[in-house]
Amino acid sequence: MMLRGYLATAGTCLALSFVVPDGSWWQVAVQVLTGYLAAAAVVVGALRHHGTGRAAWLAFAAGIGGNATGILVEAYHLHVNGEYEAPGWADVGYLLLYPAFATGLVLLIRRRSRGQDWGALVDATTVTTGLGLLAWVFMIRPAITEAGLSPLAHLAGVAYPVGDVLLLAMLTRLLVGGGTRSTAYRLIGASACLFLAGDVTWAGLNTVAVEPGPAAHRVLGAVYLLAYVLVGHAGLHRSAAEIGESAGVPPKLGPGLLVLLTLASLMAPLLLLGQIAAGEVTDALPIAICSIVLFLLVVIRMAQLLRQLEAQTARVRELSRTDELTGLPNRRAWAAELPAAVERARRDGAGLAVAMLDLDHFKRFNDEYGHPAGDRLLKSAAAAWSEQLRGTDHLARYGGEEFIALLPGADPGESLQVLRRLMAATPLGQTFSAGLAQWNGVETSDELVARADAALYTAKRAGRNRVEVAQPATDSRLTPR
Template identity: 90%
Template structure:
């Protein structure tokens, strides 16, 4: 209900701005009222939603309030004192918009980001550097070059485009970072861009010495009024409470962002070519500095992308060797580990055993309790068995309900002792059958696994819930039943 009344009141003010006489007190009243309505809506929304971004909303309210007050002070100076010359007290109010927006955006960035997103920071810096050079050439330097102005007037004239670049940098960083794109977020972003659009338009008109007519003046004023309305709408929207919450990863380096980064990176050479074509290079040093900065940023971004690629490659390699359900090494990883273990055992003259393990009646368990329960059994069994193995042992999922264990340096007796612990730790009262093969020092890894697999089937045929030792070494044959 509060949002509805706010939109009705603010929308009425925007409509009246086109109807009241241009330059009149009525127009001033409508503009200032629109700004103060937005401030009231922002404060009410911050207090109402109790979200994670209250400080950011209050910073926005301070900036918008200062900007609206600037309109009132300028009107007072002009209508009461019959003159207004910049810089003056109205500029203090107008300039308050920039720190208010910038501080609010910084607080949102910190709230919405998990850790340090260096990629988004480099991308935002690249875009800001390119656009900052553009602002220097067409707005900042022309303001500095005006020799008939006082130092304070120079400072004030430069402060406006610098503020625009600062806010644009924060907006770019916010958009390139993570977080949910809720309705309140989009309304707030649209409001900030409208403030920038209106401000840049005024700056360009002042630079080229064009005075807008009454109709254009109303339209430009309506741009700021609409920016007031949108930020107030954002604060009262039901999604405003979540605007500072982290949700989801940062956007990917897609085609749109690549085009934007390319244009920003080409800004310096394009401006240089333009000045050469015009017959006079007036900004050689800023363009050179900007070119160096942009080059370094591109190199840094490439290094980041290479590191990300290496990390992703390592992660894919790890996933390709890890069983997704149990987290154990899979058959592919086992196939690479066993030959290396045999070579180490041959070099060190140590014993080595391989055990094939198969959960008993697993299909019956699945049919009775369902496949999700079967998956939980596999996961819990893998975790329980891993906790009972020695530090040098390796357990892998071989396929289905079959697991395989590598026991370096173990003889038959030690291997049997390990398997006793595994049998006792098997969860949910389940049992397993196992085939144990002791390496004879000459056979290949495939031959060793084949002997363990044959022993496993002997254990199944013998009634399950037991371990059979491979028969290649008769003196080590054993039968094990859990105690």
């Protein structure tokens, strides 16, 4: 209800800004009221958030309130004193928007990042560097070199584009970083974009020495008023409490961001080409410095992406060799480990045994208790058996309810002791049948597994809940059951 009332009132003020006389006290009242309403809405919303990102919202409110106060101060001088000589106290209010809004964005970024998101930081720095060079060429340097101004006027002229660059840097960092994309998040981003769009439009008009007419002046004023309204809407929206939540996943380098990074990286050479075409290179040093910085940032980002790719490749490789349910090595990993273990045993002259395990009556267990219970049995059995193995032993899931154990350096007696411990540790009162095969020193890994598999089949036929030791290999042409 409060949000609806605010939007209705703010919308009315926005509509009145196109109706009231241009330059009148009515116009000033509408603009200032819109700003103060937005600041009050943000404060009320911050108090309702129970401390979740409250400092960030209060910073937004301070920036909006200060900016609206600047409108009031300038109007007072114009209507009472007949003129406003810039820079003055109104500029203090106007300029408060930039550090306050940037502070709020920084606080939100810290809450959303949950750590060092170096990729987003490099992306934001790249965009800011490229667009910052653009601001230097067309706004900052002209403000510094303009003749006939006092030092304070030069400082104020530089402060506005520097504030825009600061706001742009924080907004870019927010947009390219991780975190939830809630309605409040989008409203804050849209508001900052409107402030930047209004400033860039005014700067462009001043550069070409064009004074906007009454209609254009109203539209430009409405851009700032709409930015006020969006901040107030964000502060009262129910998603404001979620704006500082982390998404838990790193942000993606999507097509839009790639286009933006490309344009930012090309900004320096494009400006240089433009100045060469104009017949005078006036910003050679800034363009050279910016080119070096952008090149280094691109190299850093490529190195980050390569490390990320390597980490993902290693993760995929690990997942391809791990059983998703039990966390044990799967059959693929086993197929790679067993031949290596046989070669080590052959080289060292050590013993080696392989045991095939099969949970008894697993289908009956699934039918009686359900497949989720069957999955829990497999997971708990894998965990319980792993605790009973020796440090050198390996357990893998072979498929279904079948597991296979590799017992390096074990003689027949040690192998049987290990399997008895596993039988005693089997959870939920269940049992298993096992086939145990001792490597004879000459057979291949496939032949060793085939003998263990045949012994397992013998154990199941003999009544289950037992361990059968495979007969010694007499023929290398063994076949599985």
